[in-house]
Amino acid sequence: MESVINKLFEYYDTIFFDERVEIDRFGKMGMHYDGLMFDEYLSNSILDIDYLSIDDYFDKVADVKYYQTESLFSQYSNLDIEKKLKVISAILSLINFSSYRETSKDTIIKKSKAFLQRFGLEVEEKDKYIYVKNELKLFEGSYSEIFLFNTQFYKKQLKDKFKNEETWKKRFKYEYENMEKLSECPYVLKVFDYDRDRNSYLMEKCDCNLFDYLEKNQFICDDELVSIITQIVTGMHEVHQAGILHRDLHLGNILLKGHNIIVSDFGLSKDTMINHSLKSTSTPKNSHFFMDPIGLSDFTKLDKLSDVFSIGKIIDYITSSSELNSKLSYIINKATDRNRNKRYLSLSDLLTDLNSVLKDISKEERIALLEKDIQKGKNSPxxxxxxxxxxxxxxxxxxxxxxxxxxxxxxxxxxxxxTQTTLLSNIQDTYSEATGYGHFENYGLFAGIMYRFIRKSGTLKLQRIAYSILEGCASYRYNAKDRLDEINLYYPNLEII
Structure with a gap:
């Protein structure tokens, strides 16, 4: 979604990033250059009284640095979503206040509002200031919607069409209560601040779900797969110990936060410790790869053994391209046996077998797999x-x-x-000696590493450390000098004078 919002910066650049002419103090035209026009908008508005300059305006209103000679996309496309929306709000407010190019004002504002609202963002105008609300709708389920609340939390909210239906309101509240009971479990999503009036609550923000992670990372090392599997089983074991069943485990509601597995979406969960008045319906759910077959026709029959089945199917799925699949075949087959009497009776038993099997992976195999991941540039704990x-x-x-x-x-x-700061600083201190006397090709190696890092990092202080290393390599290697020249062209603020 953040990349989608960047399209708005690209649209603004076609309007506001234009050829400019430098005027000296005698009124004579000088150098021509490409730059942003927002200073003209400020000087033709009453906001000019409140702010010292256009730099001051963006600093105070959007809390960002502003560079006139850089496009909006290059300056702000790498910011987090909350900052991006502040920048967009500042731009729209400035246009709204200004009389500069007034004939195009309405078109720009209307197009921006339509674009933002298409993605669930609300746009408010108050005293001519325009605010883009940060409640960006990210996901939509059968009965609820999830919005971006801020950089730390999402907000989950019952859909409007269900807000007057007591059955759905109770189901939604029940989901929150079960997750709140599991607040001490590190493997369960944290929830906060249930709002009875709005039928909503906050939940911690994670990086992605397991399905998306596997799609983006096709070659995950066995060590990481082992970590994922162990965390899922351990987490669900703790959930069962608390007397709660999930009953809807799949790759979409297993989340990752860093390298930590977080189980979410307890909307179909059941607390076995109480006789709850809200009974699950037996309406058939759509066939799902990870669901116990017994629940496809009657959801009320799903139980602890159904969670065991789902975990077995998840293990089978995520290890399908790995040798781990054959190592874990006994566990997978026992967990997913269609004869429920032959399945693991508890996740404690499954966890015992898992730990026993995984001990068979030798230290030599682990090191070999580790070095393969390093060669591919893939991280793991x-x-x-x-x-x-x-x-x-x-x-x-x-x-x-x-x-x-x-x-x-x-x-x-x-x-x-x-960690990036620690590693870059260490390389800065040691790369020259490591190249070896006369082995200038190794300067090219470090130059290439730092060039790619600068191009993809969005953190100025880290880019500058990498720039210092690249600059040092450029003294010894022509291709490093070429890369330095390119960085200077596209990132003029990195060079420390």
């Missing part, structure tokens, strides 16, 4: 620990040279900013 250990030992740059890790820039981008 084990990869991150390994790289940080090399860094603390002062061996990271040597390892990059030894293994010729051309994709290390991609791997760097997978880490959080703190």
């Amino acid at each position: 084990d990869v991150e620990n390994f790289i940080l250990r090399l860094s603390s030992q002062g061996q990271l740059s040597n390892y990059i040279v030894k293994k010729q890790l051309n994709n290390f820039g991609e791997l760097l981008l997978e880490f959080n900013e703190t």
